[in-house]
Each structure stands twice: as C-alpha cells, then as structure tokens.
Amino acid sequence: xxxxxxxxxxxxxxxxxxxxxxxxxxxxxxxxxxxxxxxxxxxxxxxxxxxxxxxxxxxxxxxxxxxxxxxxxxxxxxxxxxxxxxxxxxxxxxxxxxxxxxxxxxxxxxxxxxxxxxxxxxxxxxxxxxxxxxxxxxxxxxxxxxxxxxxxxxxxxxxxxxxxxxxxxxxxxxxxxxxxxxxxxxxxxxxxxxxxxxxxxxxxxxxxxxxxxxxxxxxxxxxxxxxxxxxxxxxxxxxxxxxxxxxxxxxxxxxxxxxxxxxxxxxxx
Amino acid sequence: xxxxxxxxxxxxxxxxxxxxxxxxxxxxxxxxxxxxxxxxxxxxxxxxxxxxxxxxxxxxxxxxxxxxxxxxxxxxxxxxxxxxxxxxxxxxxxxxxxxxxxxxxxxxxxxxxxxxxxxxxxxxxxxxxxxxxxxxxxxxxxxxxxxxxxxxxxxxxxxxxxxxxxxxxxxxxxxxxxxxxxxxxxxxxxxxxxxxxxxxxxxxxxxxxxxxxxxxxxxxxxxxxxxxxxxxxxxxxxxxxxxxxxxxxxxxxxxxxxxxxxxxxxxxxxxxxxxxxxxxxxxxxxxxxxxxxxxxxxxxxxxxxxxxxxxxxxxxxxxxxxxxxxxxxxxx
Ligand SMILES: Nc1ncnc2c1ncn2[C@@H]1O[C@H](COP(=O)(O)OP(=O)(O)OP(=O)(O)O)[C@@H](O)[C@H]1O
Ligand SMILES: [Mg+2]
Numbered sequence: 001x002x003x004x005x006x007x008x009x010x011x012x013x014x015x016x017x018x019x020x021x022x023x024x025x026x027x028x029x030x031x032x033x034x035x036x037x038x039x040x041x042x043x044x045x046x047x048x049x050x051x052x053x054x055x056x057x058x059x060x061x062x063x064x065x066x067x068x069x070x071x072x073x074x075x076x077x078x079x080x081x082x083x084x085x086x087x088x089x090x091x092x093x094x095x096x097x098x099x100x101x102x103x104x105x106x107x108x109x110x111x112x113x114x115x116x117x118x119x120x121x122x123x124x125x126x127x128x129x130x131x132x133x134x135x136x137x138x139x140x141x142x143x144x145x146x147x148x149x150x151x152x153x154x155x156x157x158x159x160x161x162x163x164x165x166x167x168x169x170x171x172x173x174x175x176x177x178x179x180x181x182x183x184x185x186x187x188x189x190x191x192x193x194x195x196x197x198x199x200x201x202x203x204x205x206x207x208x209x210x211x212x213x214x215x216x217x218x219x220x221x222x223x224x225x226x227x228x229x230x231x232x233x234x235x236x237x238x239x240x241x242x243x244x245x246x247x248x249x250x251x252x253x254x255x256x257x258x259x260x261x262x263x264x265x266x267x268x269x
Numbered sequence: 270x271x272x273x274x275x276x277x278x279x280x281x282x283x284x285x286x287x288x289x290x291x292x293x294x295x296x297x298x299x300x301x302x303x304x305x306x307x308x309x310x311x312x313x314x315x316x317x318x319x320x321x322x323x324x325x326x327x328x329x330x331x332x333x334x335x336x337x338x339x340x341x342x343x344x345x346x347x348x349x350x351x352x353x354x355x356x357x358x359x360x361x362x363x364x365x366x367x368x369x370x371x372x373x374x375x376x377x378x379x380x381x382x383x384x385x386x387x388x389x390x391x392x393x394x395x396x397x398x399x400x401x402x403x404x405x406x407x408x409x410x411x412x413x414x415x416x417x418x419x420x421x422x423x424x425x426x427x428x429x430x431x432x433x434x435x436x437x438x439x440x441x442x443x444x445x446x447x448x449x450x451x452x453x454x455x456x457x458x459x460x461x462x463x464x465x466x467x468x469x470x471x472x473x474x475x476x477x478x479x480x481x482x483x484x485x486x487x488x489x490x491x492x493x494x495x496x497x498x499x500x501x502x503x504x505x506x507x508x509x510x511x512x513x514x515x516x517x518x519x520x521x522x523x524x525x526x527x528x529x530x531x532x533x534x535x536x537x538x539x540x541x542x543x544x545x546x547x548x549x550x551x552x553x554x555x556x557x558x559x560x561x562x563x564x565x566x567x568x569x570x571x572x573x574x575x576x577x578x579x580x581x582x583x584x585x586x587x588x589x590x591x592x593x594x595x596x597x598x599x600x601x
Binding site: 057079080081083084086088090094095096097098099100101105108109110112113114115117118119120121122123165 | 436438439440441442443444446447450451453454455456457458459460461462
C-alpha cells in the first residue's frame with residue numbers, strides 16, 4: 001500500500017505513432033500527490049497538462065508507466081471504471097453535464113457514479129432534498145430549478161453544477177482542466193471561489209490546470225510546471241506562497257530556452 | 270356528381286379503421302425508433318431487417334402450430350438479438366453505428382429468406398387458434414371482434430408505452446439518456462456507454478420484431494421485403510408526433526409518456542395520409558419518396574434554425590484538442 005493519493009510512475013504517451021503527426025505528449029512523467037494536496041499546474045501550450053489529466057482519467061491507455069490512485073493500480077482500467085475514484089471538470093462548460101437532462105437528473109447521475117446501475121427509479125424524493133441543499137450552497141439560485149434542463153443554464157452555472165457533481169462522492173482525486181478558461185472574468189472568479197470551497201470542505205486532493213499564474217500561486221498548496229511532457233518544477237508550502245509571477249516566468253524561460261513569446265502563459269497576466 | 274363524390278369519400282372512410290390498425294401496429298416500431306434515434310442518438314437501420322425477422326419468425330412458428338402469443342414473444346426476443354448484433358459490431362469492433370446497422374440489416378435479409386424458405390409465407394389461424402391481428406378483424410361484421418381487436422391493440426400499446434416510460438426513468442434508463450446526450454460526461458460519471466448502447470439497441474429491435482410479428486399476421490403473410498423503408502416510416506411517425514404535439518407534451522407532468530403516445534398517433538396519421546393518397550388515386554409508389562422528403566425537411570429544420578439564428582454565446586474559447594482528434598485517439 002502506498003501512502004500517496006496519486007502516483008504517476010514514468011508515464012509515456014505518444015499520439016499518432018508512426019505517422020507524420022507523431023507527437024510525444026507525455027515523456028517520463030512522475031508525480032506523487034499526498035492526500036489533501038491541492039496542486040495547480042501550469043505550462044505552455046502543448047506541455048501535456050491536459051494529456052496528464054486524460055491519462056489519469058483513462059480517456060485512452062498510456063503507452064508506458066503506472067497510474068495508482070488511492071492505492072489502486074488503475075493503469076489498465078477503462079475510463080468508466082476509473083470514474084469512481086475521480087471527479088472531473090472540463091474546460092468546455094458543455095462537456096461536464098447532459099444538456100437535455102434536468103439539474104436533478106445530472107446530480108443523480110453523479111451520486112450514482114461508479115455504482116451498479118439498477119432498475120430502481122433514477123431520482124428519489126429524499127435525494128431531491130439533498131440536491132436542493134447542496135445547490136443552495138452554491139448561492140446561484142439553482143435550488144429552485146431542480147427540474148430545469150441544464151441546457152438552459154449559463155456556462156458558469158453549468159461549471160458550478162459540474163463541480164458539485166465532480167465532488168459529489170468525495171472522490172480520491174478532483175481533476176480540473178482550465179475549468180474557468182471559457183468563462184468571463186467575473187464568473188471565472190466565482191467558479192474558482194466555489195472550487196476552493198468545495199476542495200476545502202471535503203478535504204479533496206485536487207489537480208487544477210490553469211493559464212493564470214496568479215491563480216496558480218494563490219490557490220492550492222503546491223504548484224507544478226510542466227514542459228515537454230513532464231514536470232520541470234515542483235514547489236509547495238511557504239516557498240510556493242512566496243512565489244511571484246516573475247519567478248515563474250523566469251523558470252519557464254529557462255526551460256523553454258526563451259521561446260515563449262506567443263504563449264498564452266504570458267498573456268494570462 | 271355529388272353522389273359519386275359521397276360514395277368515394279365513403280370508401281376513404283371505410284379504409285380508415287384499417288389505417289388506424291396499421292398505425293397502431295407500426296406505432297410499436299415508431300416507439301423503438303424514438304428510443305434509438307432520439308434518446309440514444311443512434312441512427313439504427315437494423316429495423317428494416319429486424320422488422321421482417323420478427324414477421325418471419327412469428328409466421329413460421331404459427332404455421333408450425335405454435336400459439337401466436339408465444340410466436341410474438343419469440344419474435345420480440347429474436348428482434349432483441351438482431352439489435353445486439355448491431356450493438357456489438359459497433360461497440361466491440363468499432364464499426365460506425367450506421368454502417369454496423371446496415372451490415373446487420375443486409376445479413377438479416379438472407380437470414381429471413383432462410384427462416385421462411387422463400388420470399389413470402391402466408392399465415393392463417395391454425396385449428397382452434399386465432400391470430401392476434403388481422404385485416405379480417407377490422408372488416409369483421411361482428412362488432413365484438415372488431416372492438417376486441419382495437420381495444421386489445423390500444424391496451425397493449427398503453428402497456429408498452431408505460432413500461433417504456435418507467436424504464437427510461439430508472440437508473441439504467443437515465444444512464445442511457447445521458448449516453449445519448451453526452452458520451453464524455455457519461456464516461457466521466459462512470460457509465461459504461463457501450464453497454465448502454467447495446468441494451469438500447471436490443472430493446473428497440475425487440476420492439477421492431479414484435480411490430481413485424483403483428484403486422485405479418487395483420488396482412489396475412491410475412492415477406493422478405495416488408496421491412497423496406499421501415500426506418501423512414503418510423504422516423505416520419507416520430508416527426509409527425511413531435512411537430513403536432515411536441516409543445517403540448519412538453520407542458521405535461523409525464524412529458525415523456527405523452528411524447529410516446531404522440532409518436533403512436535404520428536404513426537396512425539402517417540397511415541391515414543397513406544390511405545388518402547391511395548384514395549386520391551395518386552400513385553402510391555411515390556409514398557416512400559414523399560415520406561423521405563417530409564422526414565428530410567423536418568430533420569433539416571432544427572439544423573437550419575440553429576444556423577440562421579445567432580449561436581448561443583457560451584462556447585469554449587480556444588479548445589486545445591479538437592474533439593475529432595480525441596475520438597480518433599480513442600480508437601487507437
Ligand atoms: N487526442 C490527441 N490526439 C493527438 N494529439 C494530441 C491529443 N491530445 C493531445 N495531443 C497533443 O499532445 C500535446 C500535448 O497536449 P495537451 O493538450 O496535453 O497540452 P496542454 O498542456 O493541455 O496545452 P494547452 O495549454 O494548450 O491546453 C500537444 O501537442 C497536442 O497536440
Ligand atoms: Mg490543455
């Protein structure tokens with residue numbers, strides 16, 4: 001038994017191997033997370049941040065290495081079987097919820113994540129009460145709209161619901177991939193605040209990809225920087241709190257040999 | 270002049286009960302089409318084959334002296350197997366959905382011929398038994414037989430609709446609807462989307478088989494060609510139901526139940542239109558083309574609407590990996 005909540009051991013992933021589009025996305029990636037770690041991830045475009053999260057989630061099998069979540073080796077498990085360990089929120093607010101289904105049905109799906117599906121009724125009365133209460137904690141007025149179709153909601157509301165769904169069963173690991181990037185600044189701040197609250201309240205272990213270096217510094221207890229498919233910088237605790245954006249930029253410059261002129265990482269400041 | 274018109278109109282009226290009966294029987298098929306096409310978002314062309322398979326199986330069993338009740342149960346089950354083949358071709362072998370269903374459909378043509386031994390097999394009630402459906406019941410002089418037939422069909426449909434309504438409200442049904450709506454989200458929520466697809470295809474094709482089994486009895490024969498274009502008729506029924514009753518259904522508490530009823534009514538209306546076309550002495554060979562055109566128009570409407578009204582503002586900024594690429598990577 002490992003004491004880590006997440007262990008990535010020497011992960012490799014190559015896309016389109018043997019074609020002209022061959023791309024090594026992950027290359028000797030190692031990462032260990034302690035329980036309760038809230039890690040922000042930064043790195044340039046194509047550094048492999050999303051690929052790392054997708055590898056953990058099992059969107060496709062990795063080419064090499066081992067993935068252990070909460071002591072369970074999940075390397076060979078298909079995506080839907082890993083879901084029981086994970087909560088995920090995506091960049092596109094459309095991805096995390098089922099638009100044609102109601103808020104309560106979406107939450108019901110999350111509350112049954114990883115459980116055997118039966119012929120019992122999909123949403124019970126007692127659950128609705130629980131959902132109402134959880135929604136009211138979001139403070140978005142969604143608690144009175146349990147039976148509204150999610151497709152009618154705004155992007156921010158949908159991300160908030162996706163967050164709620166992701167955290168519903170206290171997953172071993174919460175994966176947030178630029179989940180505020182598609183939102184306007186005000187909504188993004190609100191969703192980020194909700195994320196913080198949810199992580200803290202449920203003492204979740206979380207990985208959050210962001211292009212905003214300030215957010216990366218102010219949120220979470222640990223920060224990693226990725227480059228060319230692996231971690232090049234890993235900082236936590238007091239050292240992380242003391243970081244400045246300029247420190248990160250310098251690190252990044254060193255790693256990438258100064259070629260970051262067009263990178264979103266710059267623009268995000 | 271007036272008299273002949275009245276007589277002629279009378280002949281249309283005479284055809285109506287038959288149209289209603291046909292519409293009810295095909296309504297079962299339309300419900301199945303609704304499941305795959307609307308709930309699972311899967312264009313399943315297996316139906317053209319499995320409808321006839323249900324017919325062939327039922328007719329051969331009845332001819333062999335088996336009770337028509339057992340015959341339709343077997344046709345239901347065999348229809349389910351047809352759907353399973355399409356589902357497995359798609360999910361375990363990675364064949365695109367439409368193509369998988371066409372492959373099943375084509376092989377079912379041969380299988381149906383093998384089951385029947387020839388292209389057409391008549392069926393009549395065996396000694397001491399009665400068929401479950403028959404044009405003879407519709408035109409029966411005995412009002413009791415006629416009423417019993419229609420009441421039986423309607424009650425049967427209400428039961429089917431209610432069971433369908435219940436099923437899609439259960440945990441499994443909910444997972445199926447999620448799969449049809451957003452596969453990425455479904456996987457992230459731990460849903461085995463492949464399993465859900467296979468289950469839905471099995472259920473819908475079981476409905477197709479049942480529908481075929483009843484329709485063969487109704488017309489007194491099974492024919493290898495009888496499923497031709499069934500998908501278009503099913504879609505037409507779904508669309509007619511949605512267009513005419515969609516907003517009414519949406520307001521109801523049990524909206525999905527009403528939607529399924531409206532699909533069956535859509536099917537009945539389709540066959541009434543069909544009877545009218547024949548009554549007007551329009552060439553009935555054109556009916557399939559008319560249906561196809563109508564289906565094409567109504568399928569295009571939502572697309573065109575979306576294209577020419579402003580797109581909703583919430584859309585992801587720079588999506589790093591196009592969805593297509595991700596799908597392809599998954600198939601590696
Ligand atoms: N499914 C895929 N198929 C092919 N190539 C892919 C796929 N997913 C990622 N890649 C490639 O792998 C590399 C890493 O991509 P990834 O999405 O992980 O970057 P990222 O760090 O998340 O970047 P961004 O900041 O732009 O989101 C890129 O070159 C990308 O094009
Ligand atoms: Mg990314």
